[in-house]
Amino acid sequence: MDKVLDLYQFGILIFKTILVFAITLIHVAFTTYAERKIIGRAQARFGPKEVGPHGILQPLADFLKIFGKEDIIPQAAYKTVFKIAPVIVFAFTTVNLTVLPFEQGFILADLNIGVLFILASASLAVYGIILAGWASNSRYSFLGGLRSAAQVLSYEIALALSLASVVLMADSLKLNDIVLAQYNSVFGFYAIPQIIGFGVFVIAAFAETNRTPFDLPEAETELVAGYLTEYSAFRYALFFLGEYTAMYVMASLISLCYLGGxxxxxxxxxxxxxxxxxPGIIWFLLKVYFFIFLYIWVRATFPRYRFDQLLNLGWKVLIPLGFVNLFITILIKKFSA
Incomplete structure (x- = not known):
């Protein structure tokens, strides 16, 4: 009887996992459509219009096109590492979906160290970008990989400092506990009492996901496509899926840690x-969609930073602000205890 029950629970877990990943990939596909439409309107264009009503089937056409292309591997590339790099990025990005609670009780792996797990796996995903830049044996790709390493080293610290203040307020690294702590707090969410940390986290999240105005590892005007220059077909698609999944992970983390999930x-x-x-999941999705829209809006509005400006902002502004916010949080916790 116990074995049957274990098999049943395992089957439910597998079903939930497939469901979460399938829904995320559908979201990623139609986020590209929404992004092209919103940026098109921002630039007085229409965006996709030809494939399906109002271009709604454009993501499907893009999917069929990119997976139908030839997989080209440069002759001078370090082939094994070149092939593994996009898998590392995609795997360590999507694994974060397993620890995100989408609603009370709807979570694949309810870890006691959920926040730490996401920070660790997001850091590991960057190794895929660095390896892709090195293994391509191209100057443009290598520079993109080096930029990504420097960028993450700068902004991962700011990201961790802002989340450390949230963890102190909730007295837990568990995302479920953080959401419930916000619900039982005076404000109902941490974005107001943690306004400095909230601002630091949002800016750092843009850099963490290599999005405009911090898309220096790609930087088409300088590096062709940066670490992506030598990639094509489904390997390019894996990087692409990893980036947009990372956007949803960061938007979800902001919603859970600062806006009450x-x-x-x-x-x-x-x-x-x-x-x-x-239903709770509706509130959660609305908050996530708002930040996805913010990602797109910023891309349509802001120019790309220079690399020295990027590092100066991280080390001279965001990290000091993160320490100030953490120090204030410690004082408040100390004197309110």
């Missing part, structure tokens, strides 16, 4: 009781 503040429910009937 799937919860709505108690005082809002008291004013508008009907909101309590809205």
């Amino acid at each position: 799937w919860t709505v503040p108690k005082y809002v429910i008291a004013l508008l009781p009907f909101l309590e009937k809205v």
Whole structure:
């Protein structure tokens, strides 16, 4: 009987895993469509219009096209590492989906160190980019890999410092506990009391995912496509999927750690009781979609930073602000205890 129960629970876990990954990949596909439409409108264009009604099937056409292309490996490349690099990026990015609670009780792996796990796996994903730059045996790719290493070294510290303050306030590294701690707090979320950390985290999240204005590892105007220069077909697609999945992971982390995840503040429910009937996952997705829109809006609005500006912002502004925010949080915890 126990074996049957274990098999049943294992089957449910497999089903949930497949469901989460399938939904994420669908989101990634249509985020590319939304991005092209929004940026098109920002630039007084229409964006995709030809494939399907209003271009809605453009992601499917792109998918078929990119997976139908020839997989070209440069003759001078270090072939084994060249092939493994995109898999490393994709694997260590998507594994973060397993520890994200989308709603109360809906989580694949409810780890006690969820925050630490995401920081660690996000750091490991960068090794794929560095290896891709080195293994391509191209100057453009190598420079892109070096930039990515320097960028992550700078902004990972700011990211960790801002999250350390959240962990101190919630007294837990568990994402479920952080959400519930926010729900039971005065404000209902940590974005207000942790306004400095919130700002630092949002900016660092753009750099962590190599998005504009911090897309220096790719930098088309200088490095052709940076670490992606020598990649094609499905290996290029793996990098692409990894980047957009990382955007959703960071947007989810912001929602969970600063905006209460799937919860709505108690005082809002008291004013508008009907909101309590809205499923938690709807609130969670709305918050995530807002930050995905922010990613796209910033890309359409801001120019790319120079590399020295990128490092100066990380080391001279964000990291000191992260330490200040952490110090203030420690003082508040000390004197309020």
